[in-house]
Amino acid sequence: MSTETENKEILRGGQFLVKDTDCNEIFTPEDFTEEQQMMKDSVMEFVDREIWPNKEEFEKKNYALTEEIMRKAGELGFLGVAVPEEFEGLGMGFVSTMLVCDYISGATGSIATAFGAHTGIGTMPILLYGTEKQKKKYIPKLATGEWFGAYCLTEPDAGSDANSGKTKAVLSEDGKSYKISGQKMWISNAGFANLFVVFARIEDDKNITGFIVENDPENGITFGEEEKKLGIHASSTRQVFFNETVVPVENMLSERGNGFKIAMNALNVGRIKLAAASLDAQRRVTDLATKYANDRVQFKTPIAKFGAIKAKLANMATSAWVGESASYRAAKNIQDRIDIRVANGESHEAAELKSFEEYAIECSILKVACSEDIQNCSDEGIQIYGGMGFSADTPMESAWRDARIARIYEGTNEINRMLSVGMLVKKAMKGHVDLLGPAMKVADELTGIPSMETPDYSETLSEEKAMIAKLKKVFLMVAGSAVQKFGPQLEEHQQLLLAASDILIEVYMAESAILRAEKNAKKNGAESQKYEIAMAKLYLYNAVDTITMKAKEGIVSFAEGDEQRMMLMGLKRFTKYHNQPNVVELRTMIAEKLTAENKYCF
Numbered sequence: 001m002s003t004e005t006e007n008k009e010i011l012r013g014g015q016f017l018v019k020d021t022d023c024n025e026i027f028t029p030e031d032f033t034e035e036q037q038m039m040k041d042s043v044m045e046f047v048d049r050e051i052w053p054n055k056e057e058f059e060k061k062n063y064a065l066t067e068e069i070m071r072k073a074g075e076l077g078f079l080g081v082a083v084p085e086e087f088e089g090l091g092m093g094f095v096s097t098m099l100v101c102d103y104i105s106g107a108t109g110s111i112a113t114a115f116g117a118h119t120g121i122g123t124m125p126i127l128l129y130g131t132e133k134q135k136k137k138y139i140p141k142l143a144t145g146e147w148f149g150a151y152c153l154t155e156p157d158a159g160s161d162a163n164s165g166k167t168k169a170v171l172s173e174d175g176k177s178y179k180i181s182g183q184k185m186w187i188s189n190a191g192f193a194n195l196f197v198v199f200a201r202i203e204d205d206k207n208i209t210g211f212i213v214e215n216d217p218e219n220g221i222t223f224g225e226e227e228k229k230l231g232i233h234a235s236s237t238r239q240v241f242f243n244e245t246v247v248p249v250e251n252m253l254s255e256r257g258n259g260f261k262i263a264m265n266a267l268n269v270g271r272i273k274l275a276a277a278s279l280d281a282q283r284r285v286t287d288l289a290t291k292y293a294n295d296r297v298q299f300k301t302p303i304a305k306f307g308a309i310k311a312k313l314a315n316m317a318t319s320a321w322v323g324e325s326a327s328y329r330a331a332k333n334i335q336d337r338i339d340i341r342v343a344n345g346e347s348h349e350a351a352e353l354k355s356f357e358e359y360a361i362e363c364s365i366l367k368v369a370c371s372e373d374i375q376n377c378s379d380e381g382i383q384i385y386g387g388m389g390f391s392a393d394t395p396m397e398s399a400w401r402d403a404r405i406a407r408i409y410e411g412t413n414e415i416n417r418m419l420s421v422g423m424l425v426k427k428a429m430k431g432h433v434d435l436l437g438p439a440m441k442v443a444d445e446l447t448g449i450p451s452m453e454t455p456d457y458s459e460t461l462s463e464e465k466a467m468i469a470k471l472k473k474v475f476l477m478v479a480g481s482a483v484q485k486f487g488p489q490l491e492e493h494q495q496l497l498l499a500a501s502d503i504l505i506e507v508y509m510a511e512s513a514i515l516r517a518e519k520n521a522k523k524n525g526a527e528s529q530k531y532e533i534a535m536a537k538l539y540l541y542n543a544v545d546t547i548t549m550k551a552k553e554g555i556v557s558f559a560e561g562d563e564q565r566m567m568l569m570g571l572k573r574f575t576k577y578h579n580q581p582n583v584v585e586l587r588t589m590i591a592e593k594l595t596a597e598n599k600y601c602f
């Protein structure tokens with residue numbers, strides 16, 4: 001670890017809301033090392049050679065092809081990026097892990113899901129919670145693609161309520177093994193997995209327990225048919241039935257009753273990786289839509305010249321670029337936190353676990369934001385292609401169907417939205433993030449007299465940064481009052497939590513974009529970043545609108561009379577631009593750059 005990392009005071013998870021971040025403190029894709037750049041190039045080359053040309057086969061539910069591609073990915077080391085070298089992985093940092101996940105996932109959701117399920121929830125629980133013996137036995141096989149892993153948590157009656165599963169694990173009389181019986185549902189990679197991470201309940205334990213279960217048809221393991229799905233057609237998804245499956249006691253993961261914790265921690269990392277897995281799909285969809293818009297002529301004009309199409313292209317590129325900005329910012333925070341913990345003597349596994357937990361709020365934010373962005377992006381992609389977009393002969397149709405699952409798995413977006421705010425409030429209660437102090441300051445500001453001075457916003461993005469500071473106040477005003485009003489009962493006010501989480505999400509995404517543009521503008525000059533600055537401004541403009549709407553909804557749901565009036569006035573003040581950006585001009589500029597380059601170029 002560099003002394004730079006050691007000395008740097010990095011933000012704790014959730015602290016972005018109450019602390020200013022200097023643009024030079026964030027990591028951006030422009031900071032990729034040579035090694036990371038090489039990794040990116042080799043993954044892109046792999047996708048273009050092995051995956052993209054076979055898109056049709058994936059839509060025809062060619063599960064064998066998915067397995068074959070996964071095996072090849074294993075041979076190239078892509079399945080073991082996050083795995084330490086002692087277990088035959090590449091032992092690269094978390095940013096590299098995100099990068100591989102990002103670029104390998106862009107061509108089809110089938111590979112994105114197979115890759116995510118195997119390297120994430122199929123491997124990480126063993127890597128993070130396994131004993132040395134378990135890791136030595138299983139991780140090298142998983143890291144190289146000799147074996148594939150799957151994760152069996154969900155059951156017919158236990159989905160979002162994951163700790164309520166009925167699958168049982170019964171200890172044998174001689175105390176040497178457990179017999180697992182139960183039904184697991186929606187299990188990705190089930191059709192070709194050699195190993196399952198299975199969660200089951202021992203006796204009447206409050207919490208479930210994790211087990212490593214080898215796939216053996218002689219050992220009471222059977223499968224349902226492949227599910228017939230809306231998208232990710234070549235991702236194997238089956239029910240898995242365990243009928244008195246014998247599992248040696250040494251295959252218990254961590255301790256008895258620790259399964260729910262394992263499951264949730266595996267999901268933290270799964271969520272941020274799912275955000276990454278939504279990025280290259282957006283780049284590719286935007287790229288294709290740009291090319292199509294340049295080629296397609298109507299009214300004797302390439303449709304790319306129409307303002308309606310320009311607006312779509314600009315929004316698509318912006319969401320891809322902003323998602324990328326926020327995802328790699330959080331990834332580097334996680335990596336730095338891991339490095340610091342390791343330098344302080346913790347094992348790599350313990351350091352990873354604590355660091356993913358630390359940034360669980362950002363992981364949820366990113367999962368929601370990026371999964372919704374790829375949905376919107378592919379939807380607009382279809383629209384740009386017109387009737388051809390609706391045809392299964394063009395890539396937009398499958399991109400749209402494949403995108404849909406990202407809002408459902410790794411915790412639905414509703415659950416992740418509520419979790420993000422819930423975790424933040426919990427962190428505040430524990431004193432890990434000081435929300436109370438800043439929230440009280442905002443409350444004081446509401447009753448004070450606002451300054452009439454016009455600030456100097458001549459510096460690039462200075463008004464946008466001031467706007468972010470004000471938007472943070474909106475969150476503190478709404479969430480702070482809600483916590484005061486409802487206390488622990490806040491979790492029952494789901495619509496309010498959802499509104500608060502939308503504010504949180506928009507603040508994080510917009511801030512990440514602005515800091516990235518500012519950092520690169522300071523480094524290379526504002527002129528070189530004019531499109532990135534335009535995207536940051538465009539994103540912020542839309543974020544201000546969303547935040548205004550959501551905050552208003554929240555305020556009127558719990559405040560009345562003078563209190564409501566005061567908060568609504570505060571909202572007006574905190575969302576006010578001094579110089580309204582001309583978003584039509586911004587979108588036009590971004591779109592014209594895309595169409596001039598005839599590709600996604602940011």
Ligand SMILES: Cc1cc2nc3c(=O)[nH]c(=O)nc-3n(C[C@H](O)[C@H](O)[C@H](O)COP(=O)(O)OP(=O)(O)OC[C@H]3O[C@@H](n4cnc5c(N)ncnc54)[C@H](O)[C@@H]3O)c2cc1C
Binds near residue numbers: 117159161229405
């Ligand atoms: C293609 C696919 C692959 C999958 N892969 C795996 C896998 O590999 N391993 C695995 O274990 N699971 C897997 N899953 C399961 C997935 O994680 C669950 O589908 C998901 O967690 C939601 O659970 P559910 O389907 O039971 O929906 P439910 O929990 O029944 O939710 C239905 C709706 O109710 C909402 N809801 C539920 N609870 C609440 C609440 N408390 N408050 C507000 N709203 C709520 C949800 O947000 C959702 O909109 C996969 C699913 C699919 C479709």
